[in-house]
Structure formats: C-alpha cells, structure tokens
Amino acid sequence: MNDVISVAAIQMNCILGNKEENLSKSERLIEDAVKKGAKLIVLPELFNTGYRVEENDLDLAEQIPGETTSWLERICSENNVYIVGCILEKSITNGVIYDTAIVVGPKGLIGSYRKIHLWDKENIRFAKGNEYPIFDLGFARLGVQICYEIGFPEGARILSLKGADIVVYPSAFGKERLYVWDIATRSRALENGIYVIACNRTGKERGKTEFGGFSRIVDPKGKIIVEASSEDEVILAEVNLNDVKNQRREVPYLRDLNQCVIKENLIF
Template sequence: MKLGKIKVAAVQMGCILGDREANLRKAETLMGEAIKAGAKLVVLPELFNTGYRVEERDVELAETIPGPTVEWMQVLARRHNLYLVAAILEHGLTKGIVYDTAVIVGPDGLLGTYRKTHLWDVESIRFTKGEEFPVFQTEFGTIGLQICYEVGFPEGARVLTLKGADIILYPSAFGKAREYAWKIATRSRALENGAYVIAANRTGTEKEVTEFGGGSCIVNPWGEVIDEASQEDEVIVSEIDLQEVIDQRRRLPYLRDMNKSLFAKEYR
C-alpha cells in the first residue's frame, strides 16, 4: 500500500421511499458525475436504496450481503475501477433481525461490512447493534466506516484510527434539526484523528416529518472543509493527499500523546 493522492466523492441525494430500483437508477446517474471527474472512492448516503423512514417495511426491504444492491455496487466498482461505499438494511442470520450496515466494495469485489453500533432514538427498536470496528485496506490507504449518528461519538473514529484508518467514511441520513451538530462533529472527527472524513448525507423530507440536512462534506486532517454540498441532489469531488495524514499527526500529535492505558482502565 502506497499513500498518495486520490480523487474522492460524496453523493448527496433525496430518495423515493421503498423504491429500490428508482433509487439505484438515481444514484447511478449522480455517480456518473463523480466517475467523469475521476473519483476512485465514492460514498453514498445511509439507506440510499430504500429511503430512511421505511420502519414498517424494514424486514421486507432488508437484503442479504451480497444481495441485489451489493451486486449492483460490485458491477459499478468493477466497471469503473473504483471503491464504493453505502449503508443499507441487512438481514441478520436470525429471521426478523435487521442491521443498518455499511458496505464497501472495490474493483475486485466485496471488501467487507460494518454494522452500526450506536443507534439513534427509535433505531434501537428497528435495528440490532453491531459489535465490531473493522478497517479495510486499499492500495491508497486504510478506510474506516461509521454511520450517520455515530459522527457524534468520538470513540468509534478513534478506535478506527488506532487500527490504522487514514480515511473515515460516514454514509448518513442526518436530520436538519441537528445541522449544527453535523457541522461541528464532522470537522472534529477529522482534526482529532488526523484523518480525512468523507460524509455523504441525505436531503429531502420523508413522511412530511423527517427533514434531512444535506451538508455532505469532505474534510481534511486539519479539520478544514475541502468541499461541501449545498443542493438537494449534488456530487462533490475533491483530490485528497494521504501524505497530509502523516504531516498532521506529526505536527499535532494527539495520537502519540494519548494515554491509552488510562483510557483502557476507564472503559473496562
């Protein structure tokens, strides 16, 4: 693995509730902009294929992994020689169990999954919590996955960083009512870990109640926003330089100076 420069993209989009085929078509169209711009890592929002407020249909709309959506992701990743990340509803092995799961695929197929570990409000009724924090090796750097609400929990991003993550991805369906938290947290997770953060959020309103905040962003290791989306359906693309990860961690040595043994005692 050689650290270097790579173009990355976040897809911001509204979704049609319960219509997987329509959402996949829309996502593929938007992704076309990222591909045309040369992006080799593309992040889609949380539950982009089904919409978020499908709680009465969670079991019906959940998929196995691999399944229809992941197979669609694999085809695109292979065709365009890129890495693609999204979060979807996943069937557990036990009937009736559903996870909110981020999936990462590359040109050679499925790299792995991450099941959301911190659930927002009534998600605790809808979904089962994940219990692991895997990282994924690519030719340009190590990737860690979190989902939406978890941007407000620094522990997950820190664990991924200590496992080697250079880039932390957040497929999200984050609400507009807490837009202020989104802005602070995305910048903070990048700065405190010396990592790039790519956060792809939803837009639109579902069931006339749930309004999503947009604000998809690419943040560098210094906590500076490189690019930020401002329209309902928009793709942002930026070139990132993984050498910046090393430079920031040397000049702002939070990771070196962290007293790991102290926190190990506190969190046992």
C-alpha cells in the same frame, strides 16, 4: 501506494421504499463522480430504500451479498472504483436487521460494517453491531461509521488507532441538528488527523423527517475542503494522504494518547 487520490460524496434525495428508482438515480450520480475522476465514492445511509421505511424493514432488507451488493459490484468492476453504500441488512437470524455499510471494489465485496450506536427509535428497528473493521483499499486504509455515530468520538479514534487514513460517514442526518453535524464532522477529522467524508441525505420523508444535506469532505486539520449545497449533487476533492501523517506529527494526539490510563478508568 498513491498518496493523492480523488474522493467523492453523493448527496441525494431518495424515493421512499422504491429501490429501482433509487438505484437508477444513484447510478447516474455515480457516473458523474466517475467522469470527474473519483476513485472512492460514498453514498448516503439507506440510499436504496430511503430512511423512514420502518414498517417495511423486513421486506426491504437484503442479505450481504445480495441484490444491491451485486449492483455495486457491477458498477465498481465496470469503472474501476470503490464505493461505500449503506443498506438494510437481513441477518441470518430470522427477523433481525442491521443498518449496514458495505464496501465494494473492482474485484467485488471487500467487507461490511454494522452500525453500533443507534439513534433513538433505531434501537427498535435494528440490532447493534460490535466490530470496528478497517478496509485496506490498497491506496488507503478506510474506516466506516454511520450517521449518528459522527457524535461518538470513540469510534473514529478506535479506527484511527487501527490505521485508518480516511473515515467515511454515510448519513441520513436531520436538518434540525445541523449544528451538531457542523462541529462533529470537523472535530473527528482534527482530533485524529484523518480525512472525513461525511455524506448526507436531502429531502423530507413522511412530511416531518427532514434531512440536512451539507455533505462535506474535511481535511486532517478540520478544514472543509468542499461542501454540497444542492438536493442531488456530487462533491469531489483530491486528498493527499501525506497530510495525514504530517498533521499527526504537528498535533500528535494519537502518539500522546495514554491508552493504559483510559482503559483503567473506563466505566460502563
């Protein structure tokens, strides 16, 4: 396993409901990330459709594998990279849709993650996922959460205990709550000793839903390595997975966690 790898987050605005244009823009930005040496690339939440497409969810949703999965497979194969992208997933149950992240590598689809904790009216749009998978990329063990889930420490903790070195957050996080984004992105990294790749949207949809940007890559100490500042931007950082194990020895939250006591006192 190579301990040092280059990772990238693609911050971008999207054209509402226009898959062709969004995929074209995404590919240009991915090419930029590849030229800069990125091995793992993260795209924002619902990057291929835009976020506020609720009336057209059923028409825009895809099965996995499907159109966008195949598009990602082609890019990953051609460039020998790994990409995480989040799309509307059409369930095999007619009429049911998930907000789903797909993980793709040079050899094809690796797996997917369905958003578990839904934000506000997403509870009307989407069904909830119920699993926290780990994706072994060979060079790193990857966990995925989506947007609003940055504020749920349980998800990142579960993924870390299951072996994640890096947790990524494809997001369409609102500008109004950037104070949450700022604290939570660093907290999830620090409390688990992980790298966090928090990839956010920019732009405004329907004249009122404004996305916050400030995509960032955070190290296991909670330090921001790099942060985006433009509408369409690629940020890139080298991450050293030795820093994960070193930080977990320096501040041993995962070692000292008494899981038995937590399980006994959970109330749902």
